[in-house]
Amino acid sequence: xxxxxxxxxxxxxxxxxxxxxxxxxxxxxxxxxxxxxxxxxxxxxxxxxxxxxxxxxxxxxxxxxxxxxxxxxxxxxxxxxxxxxxxxxxxxxxxxxxxxxxxxxxxxxxxxxxxxxxxxxxxxxxxxxxxxxxxxxxxxxxxxxxxxxxxxxxxxxxxxxxxxxxxxxxxxxxxxxxxxxxxxxxxxxxxxxxxxxxxxxxxxxxxxxxxxxxxxxxxxxxxxxxxxxxxxxxxxxxxxxxxxxxxxxxxxxxxxxxxxxxxxxxxxxxxxxxxxxxxxxxxxxxxxxxxxxxxxxxxxxxxxxxxxxxxxxxxxxxxxxxxxxxxxxxxxxxxxxxxxxxxxxxxxxxxxxxxxxxxxxxxxxxxxxxxxxxxxxxxxxxxxxxxxxxxxxxxxxxxxxxxxxxxxxxxxxxxxxxxxxxxxxxxxxxxxxxxxxxxxxxxxxxxxxxxxxxxxxxxxxxxxxxxxxxxxxxxxx
Ligand code: UD1
Ligand code: CA
Numbered sequence: 002x003x004x005x006x007x008x009x010x011x012x013x014x015x016x017x018x019x020x021x022x023x024x025x026x027x028x029x030x031x032x033x034x035x036x037x038x039x040x041x042x043x044x045x046x047x048x049x050x051x052x053x054x055x056x057x058x059x060x061x062x063x064x065x066x067x068x069x070x071x072x073x074x075x076x077x078x079x080x081x082x083x084x085x086x087x088x089x090x091x092x093x094x095x096x097x098x099x100x101x102x103x104x105x106x107x108x109x110x111x112x113x114x115x116x117x118x119x120x121x122x123x124x125x126x127x128x129x130x131x132x133x134x135x136x137x138x139x140x141x142x143x144x145x146x147x148x149x150x151x152x153x154x155x156x157x158x159x160x161x162x163x164x165x166x167x168x169x170x171x172x173x174x175x176x177x178x179x180x181x182x183x184x185x186x187x188x189x190x191x192x193x194x195x196x197x198x199x200x201x202x203x204x205x206x207x208x209x210x211x212x213x214x215x216x217x218x219x220x221x222x223x224x225x226x227x228x229x230x231x232x233x234x235x236x237x238x239x240x241x242x243x244x245x246x247x248x249x250x251x252x253x254x255x256x257x258x259x260x261x262x263x264x265x266x267x268x269x270x271x272x273x274x275x276x277x278x279x280x281x282x283x284x285x286x287x288x289x290x291x292x293x294x295x296x297x298x299x300x301x302x303x304x305x306x307x308x309x310x311x312x313x314x315x316x317x318x319x320x321x322x323x324x325x326x327x328x329x330x331x332x333x334x335x336x337x338x339x340x341x342x343x344x345x346x347x348x349x350x351x352x353x354x355x356x357x358x359x360x361x362x363x364x365x366x367x368x369x370x371x372x373x374x375x376x377x378x379x380x381x382x383x384x385x386x387x388x389x390x391x392x393x394x395x396x397x398x399x400x401x402x403x404x405x406x407x408x409x410x411x412x413x414x415x416x417x418x419x420x421x422x423x424x425x426x427x428x429x430x431x432x433x434x435x436x437x438x439x440x441x442x443x444x445x446x447x448x449x450x451x452x453x454x455x456x457x458x459x460x461x462x463x464x465x466x467x468x469x470x471x472x473x474x475x476x477x478x
Contacts, residue, residue: 005101005126008184009049010092013037013108014057014079019235025059026233027108028066031243032250033270033288036233037063039111041071042271044104046115047122051099053092054108055079063108084202085178090191093184102126103182105205110179111242112228112249118179124222125181131217132186132209134159135179137230138223146176146206148221156219159206163199176206177230186217246271262300276312294328308338311346324356327363345380359390362405375417376401385411385429392417404439 017026027037034042037054044052052074056063064076077095079088089105102122106113117135125133134156136148147169149157159176160169190208198204209219224230228245231238250271251264258277261267269275269287279293282300287293291305294312299305301318308321311328319333323340326332330344331351339357344350348361351368359373363380367373371384374392377400378384388409392398399417403409407421410429421427422439430446437443456469 006099007047007049007102007104007122008096008099009044009047009052009104009106010089010096011037011040011044011052011054011074011106011108012085012088012092013063014055014060014082014088016058016082017109017234020239021236025063028059028062029233029239031111031239032246032268033272034111035066035070036111037067037108038070039271040106040108040113041074043113043115043118044106047104047118049104051075051096053077053096055088055092057082057088084194084196084200085205086191086194086203086207089187089205089208090194090203093188093191099184101184103184103187105178105180105182107178107232109233110177110229110231111233112226112231112245113179114226114229117224117226117229120225121179121181121222124220128220129218130181130220131183131190131212131215133181133220133222134209135177135181135230136174136221136223137177137227138174139227140173142170142173142175146178147172148174148176150174156209156221157213158210161198161200161204161206175230177224178232179230180205180209182208186212186215189215303333375399376403376415378403379405379407379423381406382408384409385413387412388415389413390415390417 013027020026028035031039054067054074054076056076057079060078067074067076077092079091102125104118121133121135144162146159146161147165149160151157187208190211193211194203194207196203213219231242233239233242247268250269251261251267254269254275255261259275260280263283266284267281270289272289273287273291275293276295278296280298284302285300286304288305289307291308293299293310296313297310298315303316303319306322309325310316311326311330313329314326315331316326317333319336321338324338324342326344327346327348329346330348335353336350337355341358342356343360345361345363347364349366349368350356350361353370354367355372357374359376361367361378362382365378365380365382367384369386371388373390375398376390382403390401391414401415401417402420404421404423406424409427412429413427413431413433416432416434419433419436421437424439425437426442427433427437428442428444431444433443433445456466460466
C-alpha cells in the first residue's frame with residue numbers, strides 16, 4: 002500500500018499563561034531546541050507535504066523563530082483562541098489541497114518521538130479510520146481529557162476535565178491531544194463543531210464524536226512511552242521534561258559507547274554529537290552544534306558550546322564557545338576558549354588562559370595565565386606564563402603573528418600589530434611593539450641596576466636590614 006499524503010498541523014496559538022514569561026511558551030528551550038523545534042523534529046520524518054503552525058499569542062516571535070529553524074513550515078494566524086477545534090479549522094482552511102492523513106500536534110510536547118508519530122499514522126492508515134487518537138495511561142490525569150470507551154472497549158468519546166462526571170474523572174486513560182485524521186472527514190466534522198461545553202470553546206475532540214455519529218470509525222493508539230505525550234504548562238514541568246530528555250539522551254550516549262561518570266550532571270543537547278570511547282566527567286554541558294571526537298575526555302565542570310573537539314583531546318574545567326580543539330590537544334584546567342579559537346593537534350591551552358580568534362599551532366603551548374587575542378601562533382611555540390597579547394588599542398583590534406618554535410618569556414606584553422618571526426625569542430618581561438626578526442632575541446624592558454647598601458641606608462633596623470647584616474658577617478668570616 003502506498004503511503005497517503007500526510008500534512009502536519011501544529012497548534013501553538015495559546016498563551017501559556019502559567020509559564021509567566023515574555024517568551025511564548027513554545028519557544029522555551031530544552032536541551033538545545035525550542036519546545037516547538039522538538040515537535041517539528043519528530044514530525045519531519047513523516048515527510049509531510051505541508052506543515053502548518055497555528056500561531057496567535059506571540060505570533061511574531063514564533064513566526065520569526067520558525068523562519069530560522071524550520072523554514073519549510075508555514076504559519077497561519079488564529080486571531081482569537083476559540084478552542085482547539087477552531088484552531089484546527091483555521092489551519093485546514095489554509096490547506097485547501099490537503100488530502101490523505103492530517104496529523105494534529107501541539108507545540109509544547111518536546112519528548113514526542115518520530116517513532117510514536119509513525120506508529121500513530123500506520124495504525125490510522127492501516128485501520129482505515131476517520132480519526133485515530135494518540136492516548137496514554139497516566140498516574141495523574143488531572144486537567145486532561147479522558148478517553149471514554151463503550152462496553153466492547155471501543156472508543157466512544159473524549160470528555161474534558163471541566164465537563165466530566167466524578168466517575169469519568171477516575172479514568173486514567175487520557176487524550177494526548179495528538180491525532181491522525183482523514184483530511185476529507187476532518188473538513189466535514191470541523192464544520193459541525195459547537196461551543197456547547199463548560200469552556201464555551203470549539204473542542205477538536207467533538208470532531209471525533211461527530212465522526213462516530215456519521216458512522217465512521219475512530220481508533221486509538223497508545224503511546225509506547227507516556228513521556229511522548231507530556232505537555233509543558235509551567236516551569237516546573239519544563240524542568241521535569243528537561244530531566245526526562247536528559248535521561249533519554251544520556252542512555253542513548255551510553256549505549257553508543259560513551260562513558261558518563263555522572264549521568265545526573267551530564268547535559269548533552271540533542272543537537273550535539275559525541276564519539277565513541279569519549280569520557281564525560283561530572284558537571285558537563287555539551288551544547289549547540291558541539292562535536293566531540295572519539296576518545297576525548299571532557300570535564301569535570303565544563304561547558305562546551307558550538308565547539309569541535311578532536312579525538313583524544315582533553316578539556317578540563319573549561320568554558321568554550323565557537324572554538325575548535327585539535328586532536329590530542331589539552332585545554333584547562335580553568336580555560337576560556339572564545340569564538341574562533343583554533344587549537345591545532347597536540348596544542349595546549351592551560352590554566353587561566355583565554356584565547357579568542359586565534360590559532361595555536363601544532364604542539365604549541367600557552368600553559369599559564371595568558372590572554373591570546375587575534376593572534377596566529379605557529380608550530381612548536383611556547384608562550385610563557387603571564388603573556389598578554391594586547392590586540393586592542395582602544396579603537397581597533399590588530400593581529401599578531403608568532404612564528405614556529407618561538408619562545409616568549411614570561412610576563413611579556415605583545416602589542417599588536419606585531420610579528421615575532423620563526424625561531425626567535427622574546428625576553429621575559431618584555432613589552433614588544435616592534436617586529437622581532439627570525440633568530441633574534443627581542444628584549445624590550447628596562448635594564449636592571451642594583452643600588453649597593455640601599456637597605457642599610459633606607460630601611461635600617463628592619464628584618465631585611467638584619468638579614469643583610471648577617472649575610473655580610475657570613476661573607477667576612
Ligand atoms: C486539550 C484537549 C484535551 C487533552 C489536552 C492534552 C481539547 C478540547 N482538549 O486540552 O482533551 O487532554 O489538550 O494536552 O482539545 N490552542 C490553539 N488555539 C486555541 C486553543 C488551543 O492554538 O484556540 C493550542 C494551545 O496553544 C495548546 C493546544 O492547542 O498548545 C491545547 O490547547 P489547550 O487549551 O491547552 O487544551 P487543553 O485544555 O489542554
Ligand atoms: Ca494544555
